[in-house]
Amino acid sequence: MKTCAPGSVIGMLGGGQLGRMLALAAAQLGYHTHVYCPDEKNPAEQVTDRLSRNSYTDEAALVEFGKSVDVVTYEFENIPVETVELLQKHVPVFPSAKVLKVSQDRLREKDFLNGIGIETAPYAPVATVDEAAIALRDIGYPAVLKTRRFGYDGKGQAIVRQPTDLLDAWASLKSSEIIIEGFIPFDMEISVLAARGQDGEIRCFDPAENIHKNHILDLSIAPARIAPELRAEAIEIARRIVAELDYVGVLAVEFFVSGAAPVFRVNEIAPRVHNSGHWSIEACPTSQFEQHIRAICGLPLGDTTLYGRTEMKNLIGDDILDMESYLKDPAANFHHYGKKQAHPGRKMGHVTWVYPDAASWDD
Amino acid sequence: MKTCAPGSVIGMLGGGQLGRMLALAAAQLGYHTHVYCPDEKNPAEQVTDRLSRNSYTDEAALVEFGKSVDVVTYEFENIPVETVELLQKHVPVFPSAKVLKVSQDRLREKDFLNGIGIETAPYAPVATVDEAAIALRDIGYPAVLKTRRFGYDGKGQAIVRQPTDLLDAWASLKSSEIIIEGFIPFDMEISVLAARGQDGEIRCFDPAENIHKNHILDLSIAPARIAPELRAEAIEIARRIVAELDYVGVLAVEFFVSGAAPVFRVNEIAPRVHNSGHWSIEACPTSQFEQHIRAICGLPLGDTTLYGRTEMKNLIGDDILDMESYLKDPAANFHHYGKKQAHPGRKMGHVTWVYPDAASWDD
Secondary structure (H helix, E strand, O other), rough: OOOOOOOOOEEEEEOOOOHHHHHHHHOOOOEEEEEEOOOOOOHHHHOEEEEEOOOOOOOHHHHHHHHOEEEEEEEEOOOOOOHHHHHOOOOEEEOOOHOOOOHHHHHHHHHHHHOOOOOOOOOOOOOOHHHHHHHHHOOOEEEEEEEEOOOOOOOOOEEEHHHHHHHHHHHHOOOOOOOEEEEEOOOEEEEEEEEEEOOOOOOOOEEEEEEEEEEEEEEEEOOOOOOHHHHHHHHHHHHHHHOOOOOOOOEEEEEEEEEEOOOOEEEEEEEOOOHHHOOOHHHHOOOOHHHHHHOOOOOOOOOOOOOOOEEEEEHHHHHHHHHHHHHOOEEEEEOOOOOOOOOOOOOEEEEEEOOOOOOOOOO | OOOOOOOOEEEEEEEOOOHHHHHHHHHHHHOOEEEEEEOOOOOHHHHEEEEEOOOOOOOOHHHHHHHHHEEEEEOOOOOOOOHHHHHHHHOOOOOOHHHHHHHHHHHHHHHHHOOOOOOOOEEEEEEEEEHHHHHHHOOOEEEEEEEEEOOOOOEEEEEEEHHHHHHHHHHOOOOOOOOEEEEOOOOOOEEEEEOOOOOOOOEEEOOOEEEOOOOEEEEEEEOOOOHHHHHHHHHHHHHHHHHHHOOOOEEEEEEEEEOOOOOOEEEEEEEOOOOOHHHHHHOOOHHHHHHHHHOOOOOOOOOOOOOOEEEEEEEEHHHHHHHHHHHOOOEEEEOOOOOOOOHHHHHHEEEEEEEEOOOOOOO
């Protein structure tokens, strides 16, 4: 176990809003952050102590960065595995390259989950359109073609509703590393943020219910509006995942919940803090961001009890123009990520409401 | 009224822990901060977008700074008034130089307060030890000699218990700008953090009760353990002060509370966020830091309702070595200011506990 006391320097790969909120949480605990990010004007650099603006493949810059920090983490999962493997030779990195390999690849991820008895959609890896046609006979229609790597917010996906959709869908993905997944009709999507410390302690946040708009998260509400015993079941699955991965840090597990006697199927896991846990900043004693910092630094994990039901709304693109109404709402906790341009689909901020008097939505 | 929308740049004079927490609050709302501070390795620079490390008397650097930001504020009151006056020619500065002049000088401050009918200790300005001896005949013993300017945490003060103490007390202050204050026996010290917006709206936080150790704040508990109508009276005084000053931002008012039918006397005012309001980060929807940012940027003021009774403990000097116990306490919100050296008397961090189920200490 490698403990980094407050005052140490946390290296962070990536500079988006997740990195920004991690840096703010780290600062409260007295950590310095050093962001490594190739992007100009990234949201995290505005609040960090140091910045290295270099490519993830610049080995000399990575080694120098690794030597300048006490521990490294990352705020998105599309960091090259080789980057993390190189850094691990110089400094502890959490989550590990092993975990990153699994979560970067939809095929490995599903193999891992099914290997430990956790249900997912049916799936098959395919390398050619002919293989896809054969696999679809088993999986059936509708199905979803997904690139194995680098997909997010609905990107890298194409639905195949009938055999004649296949050629166009295949061509749209521009990749030969494809996985076909059976289409799961679901009643609800939920997510669980699970944290595991270096000492193996696990603490989970209450499951959140997630509502999407245009394939992007629009609302998260916690606790998810399912029976308490089902919430406990989802948490138990998330605990198994982080334990089996020997994970350190916060990890998000997305589930589809289907049927009257609900079945949970894991849609995907993300080895990082997650948009569907932003409400934890105000709704819990310890936020997902502070919890991640605590975990990677070897501190005791914090309390994740929900103060009351909570709702988080993403501000996407021009939604940010409504900021004045949120700033006027005394119950709204307004967050702005410091981005200048509000492109369509761009996550510009979020708002959280907490209702401490209501423990759940049933009250 | 000059509104600076989120995304604007806030210039901040000073780089201590108050500046650090202001910068963190500003970041949540999407503001960039540009710290102007002569000190090496100041706590605020670790979390700000830009830093100018220059003297407060470097006019060229100040003008350049003023042109690079949209609004200026400060995190401590010992900024030279001339610095603020120069900046005001280029950019809005809140609180104004006029306010700073009053609060920097114990004599002007007491004249102002008494001028609007607010009670303070009896006082007299003196320039020589002979004048002091004469003034002491009226004020009586014990009394306190204080430098008119640049005192904090008990520095620049000397108690005179009897006439024979005067010569030593006078010599210890090494100044000829002295105010003699009558010594007020008090049962409690409380403070009120009051915020006033550019539009004149005023919102106050609940009065906090402050307990000192070695002349430095040790504990603040809110609400102060006095009757609700007395808390309302203290808030009313604070409201009058910010209204009369035409103040913009957060201002702290410290009171002595004396007697069985309690009398409030204002000890001092500080034109800034204040150590005795740190609990507002977790105990209120809007913290004193966010409230100050909202006020100076022309945003609507936020909700200051207390979630429940709260307690804040300062971690002074070696107190910070106990950090592990606070990190293990699930109810403790631990804050570390990122300072490397724990000198005796140095404020290294603080811890806040909130008890949402108890609205006041009487429950």
